[in-house]
Amino acid sequence: PPIALSATGVKLFPLYLAALLFPMIEGVRGRLGAWWSPLFVTLSLWLLFWNVVPYNSQYRFLIGALGFGWLGLGALERGFGERGRRWLDLFLGLWLLFHLFGRLAPLHFSGYPVVAPPLLRREALGLMGVLFLIAVGGGFAVRRIATSGHRLLAGALLFLGLCALAQLPLRLGHVTAGTVAVARRLWPYERDLTLGWRWIDRHLSGERIAYAGNNLPYPLFGRRLENEVFYININRHRSWRFHDFDRAARRTPGYQPPPHPKPAYTRREADYHAWLDNLAAAGIRYVFVTRIGAEDRKYLDHDAEGFPIEKGWMQRDPTHFRIVLDLDRVKIYERLKTLSPGAERSEHSTGNPPSPSPDSFRDPTPFTY
Helix, strand or coil: CHHHHHHHCCCCHHHHHHHHHHHHHHHHCCCCHHHHHHHHHHHHHHHHHHHCCCCCCCHHHHHHHHHHHCCHHHHHHHCCCHHHHHHHHHHHHHHHHHHHHCCEEEEEECCEEEEECCCCCHHHHHHHHHHHHHHHHHHHHHHHHHHCCCHHHHHHHHHHHHHHHHHHHHHCEEEECCEEEECCCCCCCCCHHHHHHHHHHHHCCCCEEEEECCCCCHHHHCCCCCCEEECCCCCCCCCCCHHHHHHHHHCCCCCCCCCCCCCCHHHCCCCHHHHHHHHHHHCCCEEEEECCCCCHHHCCCCCCCCCCHHHHHHHCCCCCEEEEEECCCEEEEEECCCCCHHHHHHHHCCCCCCCCCHHHCCCCCCCCC
């Protein structure tokens, strides 16, 4: 229950359930028609998630099932007459407002809280009203243009309008190197990640960037994919991937399967000098580090602010690192050319020292949980 409720949101779950069940009812009555296709895909994805996917503790993997499931609202509207359809649209609009601004008390399932906060604060109601009027007026204009035969022009205007709306949150903030002043009054969620990516777009091109604290490296490549992005191991196993650490752990005497889906094998044996050498070997110039998500902090080591160990290392070593963007949840450091002797050897040698193979992994302290 908590996974399903978190996937749709507590406030939208009854509506999603109706969108899912109504095509089933139509099928029993023999009037399913073309609605069998999204219904089949939705149910198949839900079954795959629960019975096949081994990592089914995160509801984000249900996005596909949710997307197809909402198509059932079309079948729901078809079941009403013309007059009833207008009342249904009004009802759905009010439900959307409740979803945006309403708040429900958290639900608890075996200690797992499912929260239902508002997506927007009430101060944003005026702005939402203006955006609604713009959307209605723009939609009416696009429809008139489309019905007059200029469908390509109508599609282009619609696309540009959506792009303009998507840029609105960014335009509410202003970023300069080292400081940030953001209008946080309207949106309750943090925009530090977006602002950090925007800084990368504006200031870096053709650079090698390392990241830590999150699994969203794609915006760091830049709009034209001009940057190279890496996760750099924090231990002596420079070339290992996640599966190498997992295989090595399984070969450790007394191995026990992890009790949670995020064993921190890659974060073991943390060694600052090994990490510094790994950065130099990869030619890293900038390090993009973020706070670890609240859920992941249950399994991964972090400091008092929620940052991974890399942030503390760089903060305590101004000889090798200089901070260029300092936000609450995102830090960007520049790796300076003054390197440690080990890093200089790694950077200027004709070949990198070979990393131990997974078969030779022998941690003096066995993996424990």
